[in-house]
Amino acid sequence: MKPLSDGLLRRLRRVADLPDLSDSKYRLIRKLGSGGMGNVYLVEDTVLRREVALKVINIPDPPPDLTARMLREARIIARLEHPGIVPLHDVGELPDGRVYYTMKRVQGSSLERYSKSIEPLSERLRIFQRICQAVAFAHVRGVIHRDLKPENVMVGGFGEVLVMDWGIAKLQEAPDEKAAGGEGVASDDFSSGPQTRSGTVLGTPAFMAPEQARGQVEAVDARSDVYALGAILFFLLCRKNPPLPEAEPAFTKQLAWDLAAARAEDRPLSRPLRAICTRAMAWDNSARYDTVTALIADIEAFLDGRAVSAYRENLLEIARRFLFKYRFLAGLVLTYLIIRLLMIFFFRP
Amino acid sequence: MHDDTHIGGAGSRFPQTRGSAIIAARSGDAETRNRGYAALVAGYWKPVYKYIRLKWHQSNEDAKDLTQGFFAQAMEKEFFQGYDPAKARFRTFLRTCLDGYIANENKAGKRLKRGGNAQIMGLDFENAEGEIRELQLSAGTVPEDFFERESLRSLFEVALARLKEACETAGKMQHYRIFERYDLREDEAEKITYDQLAAEFDLPVSQITNHLAYVRREFRRLVLEILRELTASDEEFRSEVREVLGVDPE
Structure with a gap:
């Protein structure tokens, strides 16, 4: 057999790590990144025709209870419906036993x-x-x-x-x-x-x-x-x-x-x-x-x-904060007082 | 670096141990032990040979003898009994043992046909030698990094050999050929589409993608299986998987 070139070796490493989505509604587009827990891919949801992010938990040979635990995690995160939390769409298992999530693609x-x-x-x-x-x-x-x-x-x-x-x-x-x-x-x-x-x-x-x-x-x-x-x-x-x-x-x-x-x-x-x-x-x-x-x-x-x-705060800080917060009002009062003083000074009977 | 004979044959079959070959190599049962050693030899002989050639500047003949001798002595003196997964990866441990072995051989001036006499399995050194020539090593190549890279190359070669064998056995050679055509093409610049493959193999595109998915799945399974065999603990296995498959995004 011919030796594997460095380029081919790199490709095979990628191939071995790709999620097998053949039986799912997702089509792989490209890898977006990887982290400690797994890899994130950009995929197309072929039913809804939209791009979503698919995260594969990269723990090979997972312990028997892991899938159940991951599903539970997904269900809990799915409950976190908040504009500041990335919504989770789907969770499933790849044919090789790895668990995946799909979530909103955040740009x-x-x-x-x-x-x-x-x-x-x-x-x-x-x-x-x-x-x-x-x-x-x-x-x-x-x-x-x-x-x-x-x-x-x-x-x-x-x-x-x-x-x-x-x-x-x-x-x-x-x-x-x-x-x-x-x-x-x-x-x-x-x-x-x-x-x-x-x-x-x-x-x-x-x-x-x-x-x-x-x-x-x-x-x-x-x-x-x-x-x-x-x-x-x-x-x-x-x-x-x-x-x-x-x-x-x-x-x-x-x-x-x-x-x-x-x-x-x-x-x-x-x-x-x-x-x-x-x-x-x-x-x-x-x-x-x-x-x-x-x-x-x-x-x-x-x-x-x-x-x-x-x-x-000490009294001075309270006063400073108060003056800063109401600086417009304080300015008006101060202006009023100055005008008043000037009037008293110049228009004394 | 390419002036002499070759010994052994095409014996690159990788014996399956169904578990850690390292643990098997430390077994009290002689048969299990032999099977474990055979798996380790099959997984590491090529990087070991190339490393000896590069780091220790040995001739082809001497490197062959030292490779055979190293594995023979590892088995005889039970080198791998001393391996502790908590301290280092097996690959690093093996390389350290190898350096020690060659340093001893050199010190004692025992450049004998020790390994050659104790040939433990047919190894295709000619093929390994050809690979060294093709790699076009630069002067700045760090031997330790080279050993790591060659171990990885060896792992994938073994996985591919097993994959082909598995496809043959399962009567799925067409699946393998599609994989070969698409994922094993040598020319990086050549872009092949599923449509082209479908025309080439006279199959619908959906079948092409299904066949490809099947072989890729098998390939991943086999890579993991071999990694499991070449590691001694769950932790080492997981860390190796992350390292081997943890490639940067495109």
Whole structure:
């Protein structure tokens, strides 16, 4: 037999990895990319005649319960109907046993790339708010993302923000269902098979809460996502990755140092904004915001010029904020007072 | 690099072990052990031979002897018993053993026909030698990277040989020929469409795509099967699959 040329070898590697869609309604167009959990392909849904993204979980020889677990995961993600979460269309199994999903094809760029082009601080914070809203919704439905990072947030052509890659998400009892006494979902960890055992580190180090980085699966909850959101906020404010949560107090010091050195629109970041980021990224999860909703509330308060829960202001700061918020009114009053003074001075009887 | 004889024949059949050949090679049962060794030899003899030629600058004859000798001694002295999947990949371990073996041989000045005398299976060295000539190696080739790449090439060659055999057995040679024509074409620039294939094989396009899907599925299965045989643990297997099949998007 003739030896395989390098070109042929490359082609065969691709061929061996291609999903076999011969018995499905999908037609393969091309590969879009690959990640830790699998490969993503652009395919055509030949029935609906639309292009969708197909993700194949690339775990060969999966353990027997994996398919069932993946199906369950798909069903749960399918419940996350929110404008900020990529909708899942279909789930199935390839003839070789690999599980696949199809989901909306998202065109745009990752937050990592997109953030380089946004200058105004308020716009960065508005995008951040939209990310938080999607995550808050998932939390209400009992789903913890566990791998939030700028790479996993897409900003579409019309400015829509989408939180992607729920592959290593964790399912907890959904608070809304618990309150409503509905069909509760038992606390479980439904990411792919053996990778979720306690002690196994899942996620991306710079955006991973300390408890997650230590592999304490049981300790990972909504506050771990709050940490990751804080890390995304840090990324948006400082335009770089946050320090790695390796050891205290070095981590907190570095965080404070970086935030103090950051500038937005040629001005240092305000203390309340730095405090919001610091609180979201607190080393100890009990010191963080309890919920993403609380984090959103603080961001909203900051944007509206109100006091934020993460920062206790002194009187001077309250006055300054008040004056800044009502600067138009303050200007009018001041003008009135000046005119009044001038009148008293010039038109004294 | 191409001045001498060749030994062995076309014996490139890959013995199936139905599991890890590494574990089989450490078995207490002689028959299982032999089968495991035979599978490892079949999977690695070619990269080993080429690596000896490149890194150790041995002549064709000496490289043949050293290849045979290495595998013979690995079996005799149970080299692979010491392999720990937690410490390194088997391929790396094998290469380290090989370097140690050749260094010892050189040190002792034992450039004997040791391997040649202990020929353990018919290996088509002429074919391997021809491949070295075709590869047109540059002076900057790193031997360790070369060994990795050649191991991969060997794996796919073995998978293709098995695929052809499986298609023959299943009476699906037409399927294989379509695969050969479409996926194994040498000319990168040649663009073949399904319509062209359909005309060439006198089949409807849907059948062409189905046949192609069948062979590709089989091919993937066989690649995974061989990888399973050439690894010792689930973790190593999965990591190898990611490495072997984890190719960049086009």
